[in-house]
Amino acid sequence: MPIFVIHHHLARKEHWDLRLEVDNVLKSWALPKEPPKEKGIKRLAIQVEDHPLDYANFEGEIPKGFYGAGKVEIWDKGYYEIIKFGEDEIIFNLNGKKVKGEYILLKMKSNKFGKEKNAWLFFKR
Secondary structure, three states, X not given: OOEEEEEEEEOOOEEEEEEEEEOOEEEEEEEOOOOOXXXXXXXXXXXXXXXXXXXXXXXXXXXXXXXXXXXXXXXXXXXXXXXXXXXXXXXXXXXXXXXXXXXXXXXOOXXXXXXXXXXXXXXXX
């Protein structure tokens, strides 16, 4: 089964990075707030660049002067199962220690974030 990891990233702005293993890379989204553990909570998720698969095990300090400078910790990690992987909607089951169950990433077509074309909603179903 493919893996997922959620990094807690204490960079310039604290955020969480959701990463899903897809085709030997980690598809990644930055979440400004802690990932939801319960239904009814929606989070903004900004899709960012893919990361190498071995980044799933990274914890440590990214030095000042480098992209993403700050402390990175693994907040949760486990396996997931894809239910649907579409261009505008991804549905999957997470099996981690903190997050479990069916989750959805839904691409936002127009939003209050203006030109942000990589904006998604992340929530538990």
